[in-house]
Amino acid sequence: MLRALRTAALGMSAQQTSVDNTANNLANANTTGFKRATVVFQDLLYQSVQRGGEGDQRPAAMQLGSGSAIVATQRTFLQGSLMQTGNSLDLAVNGEGFLQARRPDGSVVYTRDGAFTLDADGRIVTQSGLALEPDLEVPPETQEIQISSDGVVRVRLQNEPDALEIGRIEVAQFSNPAGLRSIGANLYEQTEASGEPQIGPPAEGGAGLLQQGFLETSNVDVVQEMVDLITAQRAYEMNSKMITTSEEMLQIANSMKR
Structure with missing residues (x-):
């Protein structure tokens, strides 16, 4: 549960950065020659709880991830319209x-x-x-x-x-x-x-x-930016829900002794 809290927090941070990037794209929708940027996500380190192919010859390993992060923003140099x-x-x-x-x-x-x-x-x-x-x-x-x-x-x-x-x-x-x-x-x-x-x-x-x-003109597609914004917002909400769920599970575990 503590792992889930940290993983969800990292997910919220990554989605917040994605929203920041989208906000910058939208702010420059009318900037001459502006090129939109996209964020590049990457999953973080995994902990191998059980390796595959050992002991009883398990066909698959058990690995638990530790979240995601944004590692780069990449410019898209597509031609904008000529005005x-x-x-x-x-x-x-x-x-x-x-x-x-x-x-x-x-x-x-x-x-x-x-x-x-x-x-x-x-x-x-x-x-x-x-x-x-x-x-x-x-x-x-x-x-x-x-x-x-x-x-x-x-x-x-x-x-x-x-x-x-x-x-x-x-x-x-x-x-x-x-x-x-x-x-x-x-x-x-x-x-x-x-x-x-x-x-x-x-x-x-x-x-x-x-x-x-x-x-x-700018090559920002406002409709695509709004879609990206909604996607990031929903992912942010789900990570927030994961934190709430993990907290509730911790409270249940703590109350078992009573």
Whole structure:
């Protein structure tokens, strides 16, 4: 009965973490480029009370488990829907790959959020002020910005009939994007689990195309999240009931002496 109490308590803790993860997914249902996370459950250590195949040649062993725990949260990098905005600096990667941004310390981070803007110096930056990598600077007399599907950036200057190429946007791909570390602000960091980034132009090496004037929406399915929430809630209730039942059994055992 004491084992059941501990096992049920661990089950409640695991389901609470699952609910926390679902809450975060739902909170980011409208976050540009957000990728939903799923929890990975794992059963814990088992105690072998009686081994199989010993003594009277029992065909099966007697093992008692000690509960479950969540060992990881895994990002699902399915493509979100593309929403047209009409903003010339909004970009969506239609396919695999991440846009790159450079932090003040020189390190590069990765994102699926292509809501870019211009800073005071005319550089293309993220909404949090990080410069697009590779760095691109738009001349102050620019009348129009054109970004092709393969990442070539051209600007049309005032009183100039032809567009001027100012650079090219590259995308990063990872062998295991689920291994990237989320750091907030729609950004990811490279880890050993993700592997080294493969940098190249869009549409090459399996990378997706760029869509100017579009943003990728969150891939959170609200209906699926509600189903997961109900499932976790019911499992939490059953583990709570198990604790109540174990407590009642302990009370019965304690009262036998009276």
